[in-house]
Amino acid sequence: VRAAVERLSAPEKAEVLVEALPYLRRFAGAVVVVKYGGGAIGEDLSLFAQDAVLLHSVGLRVVVVHGGGPQIGELMDRLGKVPQFVDGLRVTDAETLDIARMVLVGKVNRDIVRALNVHGPVAVGVSGEDAGLLLARPSAPELGFVGQVEAVDPGILERLLAAAVIPVVATIGSDGGGQAFNINADTAAGAVAEALGAAKLVYLTDVDGVRTSPDDPATVQSTVTVDELDTLLAQGAVRGGMIPKVRSAAAAVRGGVGHAHILDGRVPHALLLEIFTRAGVGTMVDR
Amino acid sequence: VRAAVERLSAPEKAEVLVEALPYLRRFAGAVVVVKYGGGAIGEDLSLFAQDAVLLHSVGLRVVVVHGGGPQIGELMDRLGKVPQFVDGLRVTDAETLDIARMVLVGKVNRDIVRALNVHGPVAVGVSGEDAGLLLARPSAPELGFVGQVEAVDPGILERLLAAAVIPVVATIGSDGGGQAFNINADTAAGAVAEALGAAKLVYLTDVDGVRTSPDDPATVQSTVTVDELDTLLAQGAVRGGMIPKVRSAAAAVRGGVGHAHILDGRVPHALLLEIFTRAGVGTMVDR
Amino acid sequence: VRAAVERLSAPEKAEVLVEALPYLRRFAGAVVVVKYGGGAIGEDLSLFAQDAVLLHSVGLRVVVVHGGGPQIGELMDRLGKVPQFVDGLRVTDAETLDIARMVLVGKVNRDIVRALNVHGPVAVGVSGEDAGLLLARPSAPELGFVGQVEAVDPGILERLLAAAVIPVVATIGSDGGGQAFNINADTAAGAVAEALGAAKLVYLTDVDGVRTSPDDPATVQSTVTVDELDTLLAQGAVRGGMIPKVRSAAAAVRGGVGHAHILDGRVPHALLLEIFTRAGVGTMVDR
Amino acid sequence: VRAAVERLSAPEKAEVLVEALPYLRRFAGAVVVVKYGGGAIGEDLSLFAQDAVLLHSVGLRVVVVHGGGPQIGELMDRLGKVPQFVDGLRVTDAETLDIARMVLVGKVNRDIVRALNVHGPVAVGVSGEDAGLLLARPSAPELGFVGQVEAVDPGILERLLAAAVIPVVATIGSDGGGQAFNINADTAAGAVAEALGAAKLVYLTDVDGVRTSPDDPATVQSTVTVDELDTLLAQGAVRGGMIPKVRSAAAAVRGGVGHAHILDGRVPHALLLEIFTRAGVGTMVDR
Amino acid sequence: VRAAVERLSAPEKAEVLVEALPYLRRFAGAVVVVKYGGGAIGEDLSLFAQDAVLLHSVGLRVVVVHGGGPQIGELMDRLGKVPQFVDGLRVTDAETLDIARMVLVGKVNRDIVRALNVHGPVAVGVSGEDAGLLLARPSAPELGFVGQVEAVDPGILERLLAAAVIPVVATIGSDGGGQAFNINADTAAGAVAEALGAAKLVYLTDVDGVRTSPDDPATVQSTVTVDELDTLLAQGAVRGGMIPKVRSAAAAVRGGVGHAHILDGRVPHALLLEIFTRAGVGTMVDR
Amino acid sequence: VRAAVERLSAPEKAEVLVEALPYLRRFAGAVVVVKYGGGAIGEDLSLFAQDAVLLHSVGLRVVVVHGGGPQIGELMDRLGKVPQFVDGLRVTDAETLDIARMVLVGKVNRDIVRALNVHGPVAVGVSGEDAGLLLARPSAPELGFVGQVEAVDPGILERLLAAAVIPVVATIGSDGGGQAFNINADTAAGAVAEALGAAKLVYLTDVDGVRTSPDDPATVQSTVTVDELDTLLAQGAVRGGMIPKVRSAAAAVRGGVGHAHILDGRVPHALLLEIFTRAGVGTMVDR
Numbered sequence A, B, C, D, E, F: 001v002r003a004a005v006e007r008l009s010a011p012e013k014a015e016v017l018v019e020a021l022p023y024l025r026r027f028a029g030a031v032v033v034v035k036y037g038g039g040a041i042g043e044d045l046s047l048f049a050q051d052a053v054l055l056h057s058v059g060l061r062v063v064v065v066h067g068g069g070p071q072i073g074e075l076m077d078r079l080g081k082v083p084q085f086v087d088g089l090r091v092t093d094a095e096t097l098d099i100a101r102m103v104l105v106g107k108v109n110r111d112i113v114r115a116l117n118v119h120g121p122v123a124v125g126v127s128g129e130d131a132g133l134l135l136a137r138p139s140a141p142e143l144g145f146v147g148q149v150e151a152v153d154p155g156i157l158e159r160l161l162a163a164a165v166i167p168v169v170a171t172i173g174s175d176g177g178g179q180a181f182n183i184n185a186d187t188a189a190g191a192v193a194e195a196l197g198a199a200k201l202v203y204l205t206d207v208d209g210v211r212t213s214p215d216d217p218a219t220v221q222s223t224v225t226v227d228e229l230d231t232l233l234a235q236g237a238v239r240g241g242m243i244p245k246v247r248s249a250a251a252a253v254r255g256g257v258g259h260a261h262i263l264d265g266r267v268p269h270a271l272l273l274e275i276f277t278r279a280g281v282g283t284m285v286d287r
Helices: A002-006 A010-027 A045-057 A069-078 A094-117 A155-162 A185-196 A226-235 A242-254 A270-276 B002-007 B010-026 B045-057 B069-078 B094-117 B155-162 B185-196 B226-234 B242-254 B270-276 C002-007 C010-026 C045-057 C069-078 C094-117 C155-162 C185-196 C226-234 C242-254 C270-276 D002-007 D010-027 D045-057 D069-078 D094-117 D155-162 D185-196 D226-234 D242-254 D270-276 E002-007 E010-027 E045-057 E069-078 E094-117 E155-162 E185-196 E226-234 E242-254 E270-276 F002-007 F010-027 F045-057 F069-078 F094-117 F155-162 F185-196 F226-235 F242-254 F270-276
Strands: A031-036 A061-066 A084-086 A089-091 A123-127 A134-138 A146-152 A166-170 A172-174 A180-183 A200-205 A223-225 A259-264 A282-286 B031-036 B061-066 B084-086 B089-091 B123-127 B134-138 B146-152 B166-170 B172-174 B180-183 B200-205 B223-225 B259-264 B282-286 C031-036 C061-066 C084-086 C089-091 C123-127 C134-138 C146-152 C166-170 C172-174 C180-183 C200-205 C223-225 C259-264 C282-286 D031-036 D061-066 D084-086 D089-091 D123-127 D134-138 D146-152 D166-170 D172-174 D180-183 D200-205 D223-225 D259-264 D282-286 E031-036 E061-066 E084-086 E089-091 E123-127 E134-138 E146-152 E166-170 E172-174 E180-183 E200-205 E223-225 E259-264 E282-286 F031-036 F061-066 F084-086 F089-091 F123-127 F134-138 F146-152 F166-170 F172-174 F180-183 F200-205 F223-225 F259-264 F282-286
Touching: A010 A270, A010 B010, A010 B045, A010 B270, A031 A045, A031 A185, A045 A061, A045 A094, A045 A166, A045 A270, A045 B010, A061 A094, A061 A155, A061 A185, A069 A094, A094 A123, A094 A166, A094 A172, A094 A180, A094 F094, A094 F123, A094 F172, A123 A155, A123 F094, A123 F123, A134 A180, A134 A185, A146 A185, A155 A166, A155 A185, A155 F155, A172 F094, A180 A185, A185 A200, A185 A242, A200 A242, A200 A270, A223 A226, A226 A242, A226 A282, A242 A259, A242 A282, A259 A270, A270 B010, B010 B270, B031 B045, B031 B185, B045 B061, B045 B094, B045 B166, B045 B270, B061 B094, B061 B155, B061 B185, B069 B094, B094 B123, B094 B166, B094 B172, B094 B180, B094 C094, B094 C123, B094 C172, B123 B155, B123 C094, B123 C123, B134 B180, B134 B185, B146 B185, B155 B166, B155 B185, B155 C155, B172 C094, B180 B185, B185 B200, B185 B242, B200 B242, B200 B270, B223 B226, B226 B242, B226 B282, B242 B259, B242 B282, B259 B270, C010 C270, C010 D010, C010 D045, C010 D270, C031 C045, C031 C185, C045 C061, C045 C094, C045 C166, C045 C270, C045 D010, C061 C094, C061 C155, C061 C185, C069 C094, C094 C123, C094 C166, C094 C172, C094 C180, C123 C155, C134 C180, C134 C185, C146 C185, C155 C166, C155 C185, C180 C185, C185 C200, C185 C242, C200 C242, C200 C270, C223 C226, C226 C242, C226 C282, C242 C259, C242 C282, C259 C270, C270 D010, D010 D270, D031 D045, D031 D185, D045 D061, D045 D094, D045 D166, D045 D270, D061 D094, D061 D155, D061 D185, D069 D094, D094 D123, D094 D166, D094 D172, D094 D180, D094 E094, D094 E123, D094 E172, D123 D155, D123 E094, D123 E123, D134 D180, D134 D185, D146 D185, D155 D166, D155 D185, D155 E155, D172 E094, D180 D185, D185 D200, D185 D242, D200 D242, D200 D270, D223 D226, D226 D242, D226 D282, D242 D259, D242 D282, D259 D270, E010 E270, E010 F010, E010 F045, E010 F270, E031 E045, E031 E185, E045 E061, E045 E094, E045 E166, E045 E270, E045 F010, E061 E094, E061 E155, E061 E185, E069 E094, E094 E123, E094 E166, E094 E172, E094 E180, E123 E155, E134 E180, E134 E185, E146 E185, E155 E166, E155 E185, E180 E185, E185 E200, E185 E242, E200 E242, E200 E270, E223 E226, E226 E242, E226 E282, E242 E259, E242 E282, E259 E270, E270 F010, F010 F270, F031 F045, F031 F185, F045 F061, F045 F094, F045 F166, F045 F270, F061 F094, F061 F155, F061 F185, F069 F094, F094 F123, F094 F166, F094 F172, F094 F180, F123 F155, F134 F180, F134 F185, F146 F185, F155 F166, F155 F185, F180 F185, F185 F200, F185 F242, F200 F242, F200 F270, F223 F226, F226 F242, F226 F282, F242 F259, F242 F282, F259 F270
Parallel strands: A031 A061, A031 A200, A061 A166, A123 A166, A134 A172, A146 A180, A200 A259, A223 A282, B031 B061, B031 B200, B061 B166, B123 B166, B134 B172, B146 B180, B200 B259, B223 B282, C031 C061, C031 C200, C061 C166, C123 C166, C134 C172, C146 C180, C200 C259, C223 C282, D031 D061, D031 D200, D061 D166, D123 D166, D134 D172, D146 D180, D200 D259, D223 D282, E031 E061, E031 E200, E061 E166, E123 E166, E134 E172, E146 E180, E200 E259, E223 E282, F031 F061, F031 F200, F061 F166, F123 F166, F134 F172, F146 F180, F200 F259, F223 F282
Antiparallel strands: A084 A089, A134 A146, A172 A180, A259 A282, B084 B089, B134 B146, B172 B180, B259 B282, C084 C089, C134 C146, C172 C180, C259 C282, D084 D089, D134 D146, D172 D180, D259 D282, E084 E089, E134 E146, E172 E180, E259 E282, F084 F089, F134 F146, F172 F180, F259 F282
């Protein structure tokens, strides 16, 4: 890629910058919530960090929300912890919750904050437990400390955004009594975006977007409405890890978020290209 | 140029944007005073406006200072006004001053404000007479109402910048008694930059930069120090309209302005390329 | 007049000042929009400036709106520009607009700002094109660039008033695309007063007020209601240049402005006498 | 006086108002501390209130400081309290202090606040004991609870002035332990003016100004310097109740107060005439 | 009591402090209006001052409202002023009003302010006449200058509270024309609490609370509702000086005040114990 | 303890609260940095949380700094990670750092935040990596990622304190390039206290204070000066884990911190007793 740029002339560079102008004007001060992570965390973290800091630097207010399933699994393996299942669903007991929290807050969150702070002291790690951010309740009693979002108090995020900081949110919530719960990061991201009245909710995934036929790459949609998403869900055309993303995207847009985006995080700088150029790299969810 | 961009791939676009990141971080909130105009006002006004609004949109605080000699001459011709000279220098009588003020404030300033406001309500025209901005005194009694800057009160500019506005300054000053004077825009730009503690003072010119041998394009300097500028001035290597630019650039940098730049305004988007890319398009003046 | 004052005793002076006290209390912080100009600009400018600065100094927030028809005609004459007519109405072609803008923004506006700033750095010139102040559309296609007010964005005026500045507004508007239009200053003043929620809208004219019989000076009204103004307009009792003033005054009062005043600007210090003494010098428009 | 005004024409009224303009500009936002009271409180209270509220209404920040010796004496008489003397000086025992405080804070202060508040809710009564305003120590042990100012904490006055209120100060101070002291109002006024960095300190008295020969009305000075005041004090040309006024005026001007004024409070609206007209009604103390 | 504390161990002290924690959290920033006085002012003033300053110091916003009937009567006696009666009700003529005002504002208010300021410059005395705080009208024409509250303008109290000051309010009100009235302090306290949206309105009295049988100490209620208070009033179970307290408490709670409390002010530190411990010392009025 | 309180009478409770008053006044708004942890984290966490929230609730600004050596060792054991030593000092390799960070940020920090948030949403977890808080450099190259504090940027803490939040700091720092380091919590606490200009720096330890003879409990000092600490360090009278505490305490007090305290964290509510009662529970370090 470096070589390609060397080949770019001054007029070419200028045109790319100028192409960004209308988007800069439109999104000045807008809140963008980016769900990053799961499978996507890895070698591309520094590319992602460049994108997030660039958005931040040109005046958008960026919130990063992340999960960390694979990393949790890895530490559980190393500790010889064998997962328990109830009706095929994994149970989160107290020890598993502790491990999840250590990994999410103490490792994945830290790695993202560090990657962002390479560009200056811009990022601060936050857990959903901090200052009442994510109020949680059990998803299902038999699953233990797996929670779902009951309410979001965005105060701490608003204060950090007002202080020109990028909050990086680990999706551990807590109930009124201080009991922690592990929360699905996709749904947490949607709830945070709605609570902040975000202009955009972006899911960085490892797929190329929403397809009408899951197995046919040619059916990737550049735009879908929330009603079309309902239909696709009902038809079973959305599968696996895409389900919480699609559901949360639809709910957030219905709840007042400007647009949701399901991007292909494997494309370098997907976030930047989606927001500042005419080049789309995934599916945009519209009302 | 348009065609060139069509050829650019997503990775190429991303790399140009990412190249801007460190400059965005470095100049966040910085004041940039841009002297625009004289010969340069014309077809490239909309390109200049794109650049200025883009700088503004990504968080720099932009002040535009302009003159308008050719446009003044044109209206004087049309009005059949014959210039008077004393020792070869043009005299600005009361009527000429009136014409200059009408053209600068009522035409050139308006054209620049309009070009900027195509991108949103971002620009406000200001005359140096407004709220005591440019306090002037006569340059030489025999030349009439040609003035030089005695003091700058940047209050009105600071208030407009704080309100996220681009002030566009016509360089008419006034003395304590309300008498207006026409002021050289190059020196006014330097004085304004110094009063604002600007990070950058940029002259958009129709030359390719500062040359050590005025007739040899190969001697254009990419960087010069203020002391080297003094030497070049003493050697007579700086000529004509470059003299006030070079003098004001040196004085401003000595007075606390971060850097001055003498750019080739004929290069499209010269301002953007100079500030956001590694591609230099003129001479930078350093301490 | 000077001699008269010399004759005034200390008790007489004190009583005049004390007479102003209830009005000072009532109008503290109130916005007063004054339409000044057209025929009225001339020898009395310094008297007007004293009045406006005095209002400003005692805590009212003053906005001056002006036109400049005669001055535009004068420059057109000098440039040998022959007016065009369509069905008896003057056409504003591009060149005429340019001339109007130069005169209004570059000469009349400047002269008013200068006269005010004799008393300190209190005034700033503003064009309706600045920061989206006056959004205009064509009045009638065949008349060219004559516009009417579509919307007022008072933001820039509010910021200047908050900064204890007197904005002086030249009534050039622009449409969304940046095209300028010449706007009738009487109607612009009314629209600005309404947008600012002004307490008073004052027209300084060269007549003695609103008459029920236009040719009978004895029929000048000291107070009229907006409904009475409608009747007078319908009866043809209002003529010529008074029509836009009366229409705008009625519309502004209906739109929330406290009172409108049509004063005789030929009376020295008419503005001051109307606002701070029991002596009325024209017609007050009430709801 | 009323009749005189009826005779005044509109131009005459206008000229009086215009005469005030330069003074309005000069004193905008300035702090004026007015010592009112002692012998002067009486029928002219409503005239004084008009003046003070007018100054307040046009943007000056007014503080009223008052004593109340005669009123204290009157209540002591009624209560059959016989004054005690030590070496010819009156002793303030605990009961006398109580009476003084009741009269100053509960009667004189209230009467002044009420007279001001006739014009709107502008005034608030303050005792020097409030929020540490006047820190006092005994003047002389044998005199009991007569105090002098050790330090002024102007915080409460600054907060009230910032809230656009006229503080009316009764000159009771207290020491660190909460013991109250009666303080001479002339010296307290000077100390308050100095602590506030006032532009003016005005004593409203029942004499016509500072005389170089105390018995010769022809020797009233319109201006004196602080050094000249020292000389007059040394020569014994200042007598009786004028001594603390003259001493405090000189000290305050030396301590940074702009000017002190010793006015003839028997002239109606003396305060207004002194500040807003060319007519002087007493002595101004200059550096 | 001192000796008792010496006997307390560190764990005992810690537990008392910790017992206060939930109350501290609950009442952070809450407004508490305390009616103090009448019979209660005396030797316990310094204990009361400790309580009020302690509430203030831990973040509650305290307003003290006081009367002073006994002290007024005492000065009237000393001045040989014989009370007048109309139909058995005492008449407040102009002289009596003057005496009441002197005592309330100049003595009782001062004593309370002084006792509070022993702990630092925290208190400021305010009369209901200040800045329009208590707008009054006559209670009954034949009673003279006895007033009732027509409206409360809490602006001055809010400004003082915002400045971290404890306002101490003497309940003299005034009508629009500046005429003062003596107002019952119990009802004034209720009106002030309602205007401030207080969390608590506390009456410090010399009884042990609200009894259902006035002569039976065993019938003291720890909690009553406003409806129960109505019933007790109708049954005649509330007598004498308790009537205005009970009526005002009920009205204030109905008007939005969180809770009213009728405490036994003879218990040392009753205020503190009621607010920060589980030990109740009177009756709480609930909705 | 509960039983003891039940025995306490209302006067006893009141006296304990009143005893706190002068301390409340003195420390209003003061910053208190509390080092908590290491051996001390455990069953007493909820007692500590009560103390910290109580300080916070009465207006002190509390920062908690913690380590977590034992907890790190425990997870390393479980992961079968064998510590490496160089010259007897433990080496922190990349994997160890990762584990330390997970435990400190993801477990210990979380447990403290949760315990505080039982009382309301008051606490937010912060890592020294966030927003440039702790800039670190390697302590000794051969020890790997053990760091020492090079600079503290207290901005994020100041913002959280201004937002009425208790920051809980995990002492992981990072260098300019984003490399994390494990930092001794005792020294980090001192550096943070100094950067914040704290009034107090409190070490909660498992000893009874600073002894002049380490083995003689009778030699515990209630107060020592920084010079005396130097002497004790030089004499070897300070040992083991006390060395960094004593050094940091002395450095912080020399650097402007008001007082340092080395408390016996095993005494329940030691923090509260030290700050709000006359009962001392450790050693205070004075200048």
